[in-house]
Amino acid sequence: MRRLTLPQIEAFYWTVTLGSVQKAADKIGLSQPALSLRLKEFELGVGAPVFERSHRKMTPNRRGLDMIKRAREILDAVDGLGGSAAQSVAGVVKVGFAEGFALACLPQIIERLHSRYSDVHPELTIATSSSMEPALEDGRIDLAFLVEPREVEGFTYVYLGLQPTAWVASSAAASAYASPVTPNGLARDRVISNQPGTxxxxxxxxxxxxxxxxxxxxxxxxSVAIQAKLIEAGTGIGILPTKMIEPELEAGRLKILDTFPPVQPVAIFLVHREEALTPASKALVECVTDTLGETGYLL
Structure with a gap:
């Protein structure tokens, strides 16, 4: 069970491959101290040392050697599989997306997937993260992009970034609130939320x-999408992913409330079993991460 970031995995892979912290830092474009910090964070995520350290060099221990192939597979999924490989990638990918994430990014993800990998066919499950976790655990879906997933033995958790969220109201309702809005100021108002456990x-x-x-x-x-519609209609207020409602914010139909305390962002993870991803799954992950980079969806 791992909870690691892609930069940490990259630091580990290039340090082992190039045999030097300095060479790995030069390859990635970091200072040596910054890369060393990523390596320490990687080991914390793994839960054990992966290097034998001496005054002059760092060499992977048995655990590190066992992990290098897996690290390369994850980086391949992010960096792309190459033009000729893309033509031969085919298959069905059963994938789950948290609804707010899907509403904001899924059209771009699927368009990119069809353009690059025409023979990769997604079977999409769109729901709350908590409701998709059982489907992931019993094999009904292959991988999922989830919000704050609970950790389960036998699964890999790759941190992708933070999803900003905020209290939101219709434009008409927002004008009635003094800034900043506090819990006491909203306690008697009608709130619309996902179900308990989400x-x-x-x-x-x-x-x-x-x-x-x-x-x-x-x-x-x-449904987060219906929550947004209800809030826009003025039937209540709620906490929503801000990137999901950008069109409504730009059109002035919804407004973000200035609240204290502020609403904290939530973490998005790629979750899959520890076995190697299939080429089709790697293709989908590549398209997701490229879309995230292009849209700036995550902090």
């Missing part, structure tokens, strides 16, 4: 609990 529900409850409160009027909705 990340969104937890964000709402924790925010009010920061002042020892609970929302007096809490409506539950299983």
């Amino acid at each position: 990340i969104g529900y937890g964000q709402v409850i924790r925010w009010f609990a920061s002042e020892g409160l609970q929302p007096a009027h809490l409506d539950i909705c299983s």
